[in-house]
Each structure stands twice: as structure tokens, then as C-alpha cells.
Amino acid sequence: MTTKSQPLDAVARLGQVATWLASPVLLLVLWWWLTERELVPIQILVPPHEVFETARAMLADGELEEAALASLFRVLAGFASGAACGVAFGTLVAVSPRLDRYAGPLFYAFAQMPAVAWAPIAILLLGIGEEFKVAVIGLAVFVPVTIGTQEAIRGIPQRYLEVAAALALPAGLRFRRVLLPATLPRIVGGLRIGLSKGWMVLVFAELFCANVGLGHLMDVGRTQFQMDLVLTAVLVTGGLGFAMDRMLLRFERFGSGRAAA
Amino acid sequence: MSVGVVGGPHHFKWRSYLWLVASTIVLTIVIAEISVSQVSLAVPGRGLIGEIAAATLDTLRRLLAGLFVGITAGSLLGTAMGAVPILDRLLSPPIHALRQVPLFGWIPLIGLWAGLGEPSKVTFVALAVAYVMVLSAHEAIRSISPRLTEVSRALGLDPLTKLRVLVIPSVTPALLAGVRIALAAGWSAVVGAEILMAAAPGLGALIWGAREVGRPEIVVAGSVVVGVLGALSNAGLRSFEQRVLHRYYR
Amino acid sequence: MIAASIELNGVNKSFALNGERIDALRSIDLFARPGEFVCVVGASGCGKSTLLRLILGLDHADAGRVSIDGKPVTAPGPDRGIVFQDHRLFPWLTVSENIALALHASDWDASERRRRVREHIDLVGLGRFGDALPDQISGGMAQRAAIARALVAGPKVLLLDEPLGALDALTRHYLQDELLRVWQAERPTVIMVTHDIDEAVYLGDRVIVMSSRPGRIKKSIDIDLERPRRRDDLRLAALRNEILSLFDWSAIAQQ
Numbered sequence: 001m002t003t004k005s006q007p008l009d010a011v012a013r014l015g016q017v018a019t020w021l022a023s024p025v026l027l028l029v030l031w032w033w034l035t036e037r038e039l040v041p042i043q044i045l046v047p048p049h050e051v052f053e054t055a056r057a058m059l060a061d062g063e064l065e066e067a068a069l070a071s072l073f074r075v076l077a078g079f080a081s082g083a084a085c086g087v088a089f090g091t092l093v094a095v096s097p098r099l100d101r102y103a104g105p106l107f108y109a110f111a112q113m114p115a116v117a118w119a120p121i122a123i124l125l126l127g128i129g130e131e132f133k134v135a136v137i138g139l140a141v142f143v144p145v146t147i148g149t150q151e152a153i154r155g156i157p158q159r160y161l162e163v164a165a166a167l168a169l170p171a172g173l174r175f176r177r178v179l180l181p182a183t184l185p186r187i188v189g190g191l192r193i194g195l196s197k198g199w200m201v202l203v204f205a206e207l208f209c210a211n212v213g214l215g216h217l218m219d220v221g222r223t224q225f226q227m228d229l230v231l232t233a234v235l236v237t238g239g240l241g242f243a244m245d246r247m248l249l250r251f252e253r254f255g256s257g258r259a260a261a
Numbered sequence: 262m263s264v265g266v267v268g269g270p271h272h273f274k275w276r277s278y279l280w281l282v283a284s285t286i287v288l289t290i291v292i293a294e295i296s297v298s299q300v301s302l303a304v305p306g307r308g309l310i311g312e313i314a315a316a317t318l319d320t321l322r323r324l325l326a327g328l329f330v331g332i333t334a335g336s337l338l339g340t341a342m343g344a345v346p347i348l349d350r351l352l353s354p355p356i357h358a359l360r361q362v363p364l365f366g367w368i369p370l371i372g373l374w375a376g377l378g379e380p381s382k383v384t385f386v387a388l389a390v391a392y393v394m395v396l397s398a399h400e401a402i403r404s405i406s407p408r409l410t411e412v413s414r415a416l417g418l419d420p421l422t423k424l425r426v427l428v429i430p431s432v433t434p435a436l437l438a439g440v441r442i443a444l445a446a447g448w449s450a451v452v453g454a455e456i457l458m459a460a461a462p463g464l465g466a467l468i469w470g471a472r473e474v475g476r477p478e479i480v481v482a483g484s485v486v487v488g489v490l491g492a493l494s495n496a497g498l499r500s501f502e503q504r505v506l507h508r509y510y511r
Numbered sequence: 512m513i514a515a516s517i518e519l520n521g522v523n524k525s526f527a528l529n530g531e532r533i534d535a536l537r538s539i540d541l542f543a544r545p546g547e548f549v550c551v552v553g554a555s556g557c558g559k560s561t562l563l564r565l566i567l568g569l570d571h572a573d574a575g576r577v578s579i580d581g582k583p584v585t586a587p588g589p590d591r592g593i594v595f596q597d598h599r600l601f602p603w604l605t606v607s608e609n610i611a612l613a614l615h616a617s618d619w620d621a622s623e624r625r626r627r628v629r630e631h632i633d634l635v636g637l638g639r640f641g642d643a644l645p646d647q648i649s650g651g652m653a654q655r656a657a658i659a660r661a662l663v664a665g666p667k668v669l670l671l672d673e674p675l676g677a678l679d680a681l682t683r684h685y686l687q688d689e690l691l692r693v694w695q696a697e698r699p700t701v702i703m704v705t706h707d708i709d710e711a712v713y714l715g716d717r718v719i720v721m722s723s724r725p726g727r728i729k730k731s732i733d734i735d736l737e738r739p740r741r742r743d744d745l746r747l748a749a750l751r752n753e754i755l756s757l758f759d760w761s762a763i764a765q766q
């Protein structure tokens with residue numbers, strides 16, 4: 001005995017969307033209003049349309065694209081190397097308690113060092129070029145990915161393994177249907193933390209030493225008191241980070257077989 | 262109740278400590294050797310220890326101020342969002358949007374707004390800490406089991422008893438874990454801010470300045486101090502956490 | 512202890528689930544005399560737990576009246592004790608701390624409280640486990656601790672949601688008899704949900720059979736047998752068969 005009540009449902013959904021949009025829209029209106037009435041000085045907050053104009057101009061002359069591509073390349077290179085090492089090392093310490101006992105404390109001390117604090121040492125060792133940026137991003141990604149992978153593998157519920165054994169699943173099926181779905185969420189969790197750390201370190205490195213890149217744009221904007229430039233770079237950075245994070249989520253859903261099955 | 266961080270102190274034995282110390286020393290020497298041979302400008306540091314100690318105090322003071330402000334503000338906001346659904350729905354979208362901005366993206370903005378002085382640095386650290394605490398406090402409030410909430414209603418517990426037997430034990434694990442993550446974020450922020458926001462006393466500035474004038478031994482020594490202090494503060498907080506949690510989850 | 516009467520008049524209760532309305536209870540009329548032992552049986556999902564939650568005051572009826580001793584129920588109170596279907600012990604409190612929690616508003620002094628907690632731990636056979644945490648004892652033991660928590664304050668109304676479901680047959684028989692002993696000594700009004708029809712006819716003054724979708728009271732059957740009853744009484748078997756014949760098997764299979 002159930003009755004569908006669709007109109008009510010639609011209203012509720014609309015209300016939800018409205019509350020979701022309410023505060024961003026309010027913020028935007030507030031931003032616009034504050035700058036339009038010149039309630040805050042223009043050096044403190046530029047009007048939204050000016051940011052939009054700047055972004056369009058920079059997009060037109062290719063400046064924004066160049067900066068974004070340079071940053072994206074650094075993040076991807078650092079992320080790929082850091083994630084690969086992290087998954088490998090995390091797997092090793094998960095399956096070998098002995099390695100964990102010996103390498104664990106060292107890794108732990110290593111993980112406590114804020115990624116940005118590696119920058120000066122990395123510059124000493126690698127110079128101030130691309131290598132050092134990729135290396136520091138890689139280090140920042142490595143730590144959470146290692147932790148996520150180790151926890152994922154250690155955390156596979158014993159009862160799933162027992163079921164797999166009871167069903168005598170062949171290795172391939174066991175990996176695809178049991179191990180991968182059981183570990184992927186946490187590994188991807190580590191990858192996502194790593195990615196956001198990677199972006200953080202990228203901006204940090206570009207802020208003080210780069211001739212090109214989104215962080216460099218922010219720094220130029222700051223020294224030349226061009227807030228529109230800073231905000232454009234910040235927005236693009238946030239957008240790219242968000243998009244990559246979504247892709248990781250997609251990957252998780254795909255890999256767990258939820259999309260496929 | 263162990264949150265298995267690789268090699269976390271939960272399985273530290275004296276042998277592990279020995280290993281940790283030995284490998285840190287070896288690593289330090291190796292890095293220092295390489296960097297010294299690369300720059301080959303090493304002048305024996307005069308008063309190095311004193312310089313590093315003074316810088317450390319400055320950094321710690323800044324870190325503590327930022328932690329205090331950030332933890333207070335973040336926990337209050339997160340608690341309010343966890344407890345009042347309408348606040349949650351109103352504030353979640355902008356907070357999640359702001360979280361997409363990489364932490365150091367705030368430095369040029371804060372720089373434009375308030376310059377690069379001491380208040381800006383503390384604000385930045387507080388911001389980094391609050392980022393973490395809002396989410397943790399929110400999570401903590403939502404981890405109160407609705408089933409147990411019903412039990413305390415069924416038993417007609419008064420607010421104080423409810424706080425004691427339901428709320429505090431439920432939120433403590435998530436809050437403490439949040440504080441620990443916030444501490445790590447605070448360390449990143451304070452060192453990064455000292456490097457990026459002009460000359461000021463502090464470990465980050467010391468390291469950065471030493472790199473520029475070609476004093477690699479100070480760079481390495483300063484970085485080791487940052488790492489060791491980070492590890493110590495984390496381990497301290499963790500053992501405190503375990504002692505507290507032990508009370509609730511014997 | 513003066514027992515209380517429980518009265519439900521024309522009670523409706525529905526839930527919204529993913530935009531659909533589920534009628535959990537429809538036109539429920541029920542009167543339990545002070546000190547009566549009422550058992551409720553019915554298929555899974557027919558609204559038995561919902562019924563108890565309404566009497567306890569955790570949920571509120573969409574229509575109709577729920578009252579105790581003629582006074583409408585608005586919120587839970589110390590006059591009512593409940594054993595939830597899942598044990599719901601606080602995981603960070605020991606068994607005895609969990610039980611003592613139900614005494615927080617009582618007039619007894621500390622030593623009397625301790626004595627009562629001790630007595631009820633013994634009653635449910637957990638004598639050695641007072642200092643154990645819920646995670647350290649078995650599911651059935653946790654369920655028994657929850658029973659002790661419901662009994663310890665000596666409530667006028669005792670609401671039991673399948674309290675003996677997780678127990679082995681021997682412990683169940685033992686606790687059934689203990690429950691009867693407590694009931695006869697303190698005379699609370701008991702509403703006990705159970706899926707064990709033998710248990711219902713052995714314990715109850717009356718057995719209420721519910722039907723599902725929507726949840727209604729299908730029939731109320733008086734168990735007019737003198738106490739103490741014998742489990743091998745043939746009249747109990749006859750009553751059990753009568754109740755079984757009331758179940759709509761096709762509806763259960765459809766779910």
C-alpha cells in the first residue's frame with residue numbers, strides 16, 4: 001500500500017536545489033553589490049565583471065592557457081611518479097610486516113615533514129628548475145598514497161577473503177571481484193588527498209620560483225596589485241583541481257565494477 | 262582503536278626508535294654531504310644553534326596562535342553546521358567551493374588585503390587549520406549515533422548526563438583526529454608562510470635565507486628541526502589521543 | 512508499583528520513503544489493562560516496532576490518540592522502560608554503567624542503586640560480566656544487559672521488542688520464566704513483540720496478531736489459562752495452531 005506523491009517530491013527537490021544555490025548566489029550578489037557601491041576599496045576587492053574580463057582577455061591571447069598547461073604538466077608529472085611509488089611502497093609495507101617494522105618509523109618521520117619544507121633541500125639538490133618542482137609535488141603525493149594503500153590492503157575484511165577461498169575463485173576473478181573493489185575506495189581516498197596536496201605544493205613552488213604557471217600569475221598579480229589577475233588564477237586552479245578530483249572519483253566507480261556490472 | 266598509519270607510534274618499540282634515530286642521522290649526513298659538495302660554500306656556522314633556537318621559538322609562537330584561532334573558529338562553525346541542518350545546507354556549498362582553492366593560493370590574496378606582516382601570517386595558519394577543523398567537527402557531530410540518541414531520549418537523560426555519556430564520547434575520536442590533521446596543516450602553513458611572506462624571523466625564513474646566501478648546512482639543519490618537531494608534536498598528540506580514547510574505548 | 516493502562520485509539524502512522532508513502536500502522540485500537548501482559552506477533556515489517564515507539568513517545572502518531580493512564584503520551588518518561596530490537600548499549604560504558612544509566616533520575620541513594628544494578632545483572636545471568644564492555648560480550652549477552660537496563664528502574668510500563676530473539680533455546684526459556692517472575696512481583700503492564708508464537712502463548716494474557724501493508728490489528732486472542740503454565744500444555748499447542756492459521760502466507764511470500 002504505497003502512494004506516489006510526485007508533485008510534493010519535485011517541490012522538495014526544487015527546495016533543495018534552491019538552498020544549495022542560495023549561498024553562492026548570495027555571495028556573488030554581495031560581491032557585486034559591495035564593489036558596485038564602492039563600499040570596499042578596489043584594491044581590496046575588484047568587481048566580478050572585471051575578473052571575468054581579465055579572464056577573457058587572457059584566454060584570448062593564450063596567456064592563461066600557457067600558464068594552466070605548465071602547471072598541469074607539473075602536477076601530472078609529480079602526481080604520476082608520487083602515486084606510482086606510493087602504491088608500490090604501500091603494497092610492500094602492507095604485505096610484509098618485516099619491512100613495515102624497519103621502514104615504518106623512517107617513513108613516519110618522513111611523513112611528518114611538511115611537504116613544503118622539502119623545497120629548500122630539493123632546490124639544493126636539484127636546482128631551481130622543473131625537476132625540483134616535480135620532485136616536491138611527487139613527495140607530497142607519495143605520503144598519503146602510501147598510507148591509503150597500506151590501510152586499504154590491511155583493511156580487506158577477512159570474511160571476504162574467506163568467501164573468496166570458499167568459492168575457490170581463480171586469481172583473476174579474485175582480484176577483479178574481491179581485492180580491487182575492497183581496496184579501491186581507500187586507495188582512491190589516498191590519491192585524492194595526494195592530488196590536493198600536490199596542487200597545494202605546486203602553487204607554493206610556483207609562487208616563489210617560476211616564469212610561467214598559475215602560481216606565477218598569482219604572484220605577478222600580487223606584486224602589481226592586480227587582484228583580478230590573482231582571482232583569475234585562483235579560480236582556474238580551483239577548477240582544474242576540482243575536475244581532476246572528479247575524474248578520480250569516476251575512476252573509483254569504474255574500477256569497483258559498479259559502472260561495469 | 263589503532264588508526265594504522267604506516268609505522269605510526271602505535272607499534273614503536275625501542276628498536277624502532279633506535280632505527281628512527283639512526284636513519285635520521287644517516288639521512289641528514291648524506292643530504293648535507295651532497296648539498297655541501299654541490300654548493301661547496303660551507304662556512305662553519307657561528308652561533309648556528311642559537312640562531313635555530315630563536316627561529317624555532319618564533320615559528321612555534323606563530324603556529325600556536327594560528328592553531329588556537331583556527332581550531333576555535335573551525336570547531337564552532339563545524340559544530341553549528343553539524344547540529345543545525347539549515348546552516349549545513351547553506352554553508353556547505355561555499356565551504357566546499359573554497360576548499361578547491363589550494364591553500365597557498367590564499368597567500369597572494371591575503372597579501373593584497375592585509376600585507377605580509379605578522380597578522381597575515383597568523384591568519385593564514387589559522388585559515389589552514391580552520392579548513393580542517395570545520396570538516397572534522399561536522400563529521401564528529403554527525404557521528405553521534407541516532408540509535409543511541411534515541412536511547413538517551415528513552416531514558417530521559419538530562420542534558421548534562423547526555424553530554425557526558427553520549428555526546429562527548431561520540432565526538433571525541435573524530436575531533437582529536439581532526440586536531441592531529443590540523444596540526445600537520447598548521448606546520449605546512451607556518452613554514453610555507455615564512456618562506457613566501459617576506460623576511461620575518463622563523464624557521465622557514467631562516468632556511469630560505471640560508472639557501473639564498475649559500476649556507477646549505479643551515480638549510481639541512483633547519484629542515485631537520487622542522488621534521489623532528491613535526492614528528493614530535495604529532496606523536497605527542499597521538500599518545501594523548503590514545504590515552505583519552507582509552508578512557509572511552511578500553 | 513501501581514501499573515498503568517495503555518490505550519491507543521484510531522492511531523495512524525505512515526513514513527515517507529524515497530518519495531513513497533508507507534502506511535506502517537492504520538486504525539490501531541488497543542487497550543491494555545493495568546498489569547496485563549500483551550504479546551504482539553506479525554510478519555516482519557508490519558509495524559510492531561513502530562507501535563512500541565509510539566507508546567514510548569519517540570515517534571508521534573499522524574492521527575489518533577496514544578495515552579497512558581488516560582494521559583496523552585508526548586515524550587518518553589521514566590515510567591516506561593524499553594528493550595530495543597537491537598541492544599543499543601553505549602559502547603564506551605561497561606555493562607553495569609549502562610544499566611545504572613537508567614537509574615539517573617530515580618529517588619534511590621547511591622548504595623541502593625548499586626544494589627539494584629547488581630541484582631539485575633545477576634537476574635539476567637551476567638554476574639561475572641558487569642565490568643565488561645558491550646564489544647567484549649556476545650550478542651545474546653548484550654541483549655540480556657539491555658533487558659536488565661529496562662527492568663532496573665522498575666517501570667510501570669515495559670515495552671519489549673523481540674528481547675529474546677538472539678538467545679539460544681535454553682537461555683530463552685530461563686529468561687521467559689525470569690520475566691514472568693519479575694512481572695508477577697512488580698506487575699508492570701507489558702507489551703512484548705515477539706516472532707516466537709510459542710513464547711507469545713506461553714507468556715501472554717493476550718496475543719495480538721497483526722497484518723501488514725498497512726499494519727493493522729487482525730485479531731486479539733485471549734489466553735485464558737491459569738498460571739503457572741506448563742510448556743507442554745496441549746491447550747497452548749491448540750492456541751498456537753489457531754494463531755498460525757491467521758497468518759496470510761501469500762502476503763509474506765510476496766515481499
Ligand SMILES: Nc1ncnc2c1ncn2[C@@H]1O[C@H](COP(=O)(O)OP(=O)(O)OP(=O)(O)O)[C@@H](O)[C@H]1O
Nearest residue numbers: 526527528533535554555556557558559560561562
Ligand atoms: N524511520 C522510518 N522511515 C521510513 N520507513 C520506516 C521507518 N520506520 C519504519 N518504517 C517502515 O514502517 C514499516 C514498519 O516498520 P517496523 O519497524 O515497525 O516493522 P516491524 O514489524 O518491527 O518489523 P520487524 O519484525 O522486521 O522488526 C516498515 O515497512 C518500514 O519500512
Ligand SMILES: [Mg+2]
Nearest residue numbers: 559560596672
Ligand atoms: Mg521491529
